[in-house]
Amino acid sequence: MLQRQFKPLALRLAGAAMASGAALALVSCAAPASRSASTAAADALAPLRHEDAVWLERTSFGLDSATVADYRRLGRAGYLEEQLHGPPEELPAPIAAQIQQLTAHEADPLRRLQELQQRRKAINAMAEGPDRDQARKLLNDEGGQSAYRAIRLELLRAVYSPAQLREQMVWFWLNHFSVFQYKADLRWLILDYEEQAIRPYALGRFRDLVLATLEHPAMLQYLDNSQNAAGHINENYARELMELHTLGVNGGYSQEDVQQLARVLTGVGVNAGPAPQLRPELRGLYVRRGAFEFNPARHDFSPKVLLGQRVSGRGFAEVEHAVTLIVQQKACARFVSRELAVYFMGDAPPSRLVDAMAATFQRTDGDIAATLRTLLLSPEFAAARVPKFKDPVHYVLSSARLAYDGHTISNSRPLLDWLNALGEAPFGRQTPDGYPLVASSWESPGQMSRRFEIARAIGTGNVHLFDAEDGGTATTSGFPQLSNRLYYEGIEPFLSATTRTALGQANSPQEWNTFLLASPEMNYE
């Protein structure tokens, strides 16, 4: 029953360490060789059906034991309902502790921006010299640490959260409403953006999501709307709001609509200081929520026509009406549905399925969970006729979930380094279009050789994932044991003959791991 021919004894020993049922053995020393590698296979439940394995891979960041167990327990429809409602976030205790520590940092944008202003003022008041340089560097380093906390939160949840579908949607929306950490004060703002503007709405209503991003200082600084005022029009955000966030580039709006929307958005900005002095007739229109501000003194009150319709309301009500107008467009339903379908299914989703999703989107007033249900329970999605190439995020995270199933990553830096090397790091897209969703962007020769290098890094275990974040020594070391129970349940049954041949030529378990992670089967889902 076992096809693999391992050359070195070491690998057989590795199998033995697996046999206790622990999801993973980190082989740092040889255990007594009393059982063979086949034990892991024997302990595994019957393999998943291929269709189920693919369905589960596509609705998660890759298989891990807990996900497979949930799926087996609930069945597809039950599992999906639980995922759409967001299951309770039961995380392994050490991960929960890390996340608690990360979110405990003061993240409120108002406080962060106020603090930043004070620090900068103090630095500017210092005399030129090494002390001032040192203070600048310190502030800059703190910005880096702050951004890294946001990235760690995203990565740890993606690897460990049982709410895999929600975490995929968090990635999807962070990419859809993409912001770049190195602009303006964003490094201090992105954790809150992720936690407050994106995650709570990831499976909610699309309009709420648009408004949450519209009111977030990270977005307002990133696309310059904090600078958009009557008489000083900056149309950057207005354009991307329609082109990238809602309607798509051929979504039926014109340059005139961009200019009109830019005028609607005048006065929508960021203020970490005291409220402005306003003329009495404007005071009632002033809006302030944390660092978000709508300042009527900066707003253009002349009448506007957007997408052929008169924009009603005065002040911020105008903005809310404009967003409603935009998200109710058929083009918006189609654009968002198609992006979702490409993300979950690959480059060429059947247009009938996209139509069905768009119909759900419109019927339910932009209910994201309902739209996803239409997609994920469709026969076309289940059939998975065309293999979907993993983007770097899915490649790295699914490899990590397989390799470190049940083990606690204490240092997320290697994950981020790999994503950087493959060009898809969180908050690292400079332009507001987000990373491309289509396979052709990620399957070039340069990408493939980088992937194999990462496969090797993970497979040989020389990756420092278990070092302390602060640079302390590793709590454990060695290479992962990939021929684990999960492997026999969801991967091994579907390997091709060529992959099996390659695995059979491995000279060591580390090399076997490397070949498996580099195989076509691990690069597609």
Add this chain to the structure above:
Amino acid sequence: MSDRLTRRRCLQLMLTGAAGMSVRLYAAAATGPRFLLVFLRGGYDATNMLIPYSSSFYYEARPTIAIARPDPAASNGALALDSNWALAPVLRDSIGVLYQQRQVAFVPFAGTSDLTRSHFETQDSIELGQPVAGARDYRSGFLGRLHGVLTGSHADGAAAIAFTDALPLSFRGPDPIPNISLRSVGKPPFDDRQVRILSAMYAGHPLEPAVTGGLELRRQVAQAMQQLSEEMRASSRDALSIKGFELEAERMARLMRDSYRIGFVDIGGWDTHVNEGAAQGALASNLTGLGRGLSVFAQSLGAEWKNTVVVVLSEFGRTFRENGNRGTDHGHGSVYWVLGGSIGGGRIAGEQQPLERATLFQDRDYPVLNDYRALLGELFRSMWGLSTAQCAQIFPQTTPARLNLI
């Protein structure tokens, strides 16, 4: 792409793989034409690079970010190139020197008729290089088509490469083109046996050419860079410790000198909506790095610089007027750069017009008077002696321009 097309593409790729034609690497190191495209992503503000200093409207429209008129007495201000145009001060020592050697020409009012003013839409449309009005075929970029044409007629001189992390749209096409970023290059991790086993896993798979090509390229680039750094050590040039785009440019030059004929690189960070700066500032510092890098590229190509043409372009120009935030917004016409060791440079080429309020396109931007497809088509035709039919394959429905730069 429909499922059917995907399968057909798979089949095509499998056939090319099976026929043993994987990624084309390392052509013979013969002398011959070389082309590098430098794409400035974000829409660089051409108006503050090539300054229309004879236009008083320029100074009216940009009260805080205009660059002062050239002053013959000053050696560090804008450099007058003719009676209308001056070069940004930060480019004096790099591009200015090449210009005086007639190795640089600028083509103002250049660009595409795409009017979306969207970065992404316009970048895509330029890289595809197809007629703007028609339906787009995302599987066919104009450098991919150039490569295809040259593979047919100049078999020893068509090797192409993108110096980027991902393959750019320009290189899409039936032939797989290798890509590798040269920002950092280390030792390859796999030995020959491992390379063989990894490649074998993809035998007959649509990704076979990408996999075998990627592994091979990684090995060859590492080797070439090793040589380069040894040579630099030997001539103690590493004392200069160049970095950033200059370092990348030196590496690109090495690979293009020895092995490649068509290259692509992109540089981001040109979307200056806010605090763009003038003679100094955000745009100026971007231009500094770009200018120095191109100088290094020219030098490092050595004798092959005379066979090389570099075009620097961007998706669009920016608004002629500054906006409310001392920056500029998305515009239309741009200024393209053409560089080369034996081009007829030292001039401002192409159709021009005076810059006044009334002549702005839609009362905000440079118009496009010089279509980029005609401009590039003429360069390719002259460089490789292409026929009209071959030109039409690369840029359908376009007549090559007559700028006579080569």
